[in-house]
Amino acid sequence: MxxxxxxxxxxxxxxxxxxxxxxxxGFAIQPSTVVSGIEDNPTIPLPIYDLACNNSTVYLPLSSEFIISLPENGGSTGYTWDPTSTQGIDLLESTFIPSDITVIGAPGTREFLLKASWAGEQHFKATLHRQCENLTGSEEVFTLTIVVSDNIDP
Structure with a gap:
């Protein structure tokens, strides 16, 4: 027993x-549905994808909004996330959310509010680096493939 x-x-x-x-x-990543402070209506939860979803594929309906949430410590180290995406993903907003720790140089979170605006396979990539330095190829990279369809329920 x-x-x-x-x-x-x-x-x-x-x-x-x-x-x-x-x-x-072969399975769709299940996002968090935590309410974030950056969308216009804080009562409607949006899907949130974080480092656990790196190098994954997600499936979203056309015109849906979603959040990519990544840890960042740009204030003290200068390392920030530099986002790029295919044309079918619109970056609506980028917000840094400081941590609750009140120590100087404490890390926070970078939240990218995005919209799936074109159907088909789309890609989001963010590279963590100092904006004033040239890329070396050894930077931390977050990638997410977004399959956008007009026939997937949110």
């Missing part, structure tokens, strides 16, 4: 981890 409970608990933990991180190939 005890071994069945342990097996069930292990299966539940792994199922939850796979669901939250979307690690399994």
């Amino acid at each position: 005890m071994s069945n409970i342990k097996i069930l608990a292990i299966v539940a933990v792994f199922s939850l981890a796979a669901f939250c991180c979307g690690v399994a190939a």
Whole structure:
């Protein structure tokens, strides 16, 4: 009896981890639906994708808005995220949210509010680097493939 409970608990933990991180190939990443402070109507939750979704594919309906949330410490180190995307993804807003830690140089979060404006396979990429320095190819990079369709329910 005890071994069945342990097996069930292990299966539940792994199922939850796979669901939250979307690690399994061929499955859509399940975003957080945390309410962010940067959208016009803070009562409507938007999908949020973070570092756990790096190098993943997500599926969104046409015209949907979503957030990419990445840790950043640009204030003290100068390292900030530099976003680029294909034409079908519109960058609506970029906001730095300081952490609750009140220490000078404390890291925060960069939130990109984006809109899926064209159907098809779209790409978002953000490179973490100092804007005043040339890229070397060893920078941290976040990439997300967004499959936009006009027949996917939000």
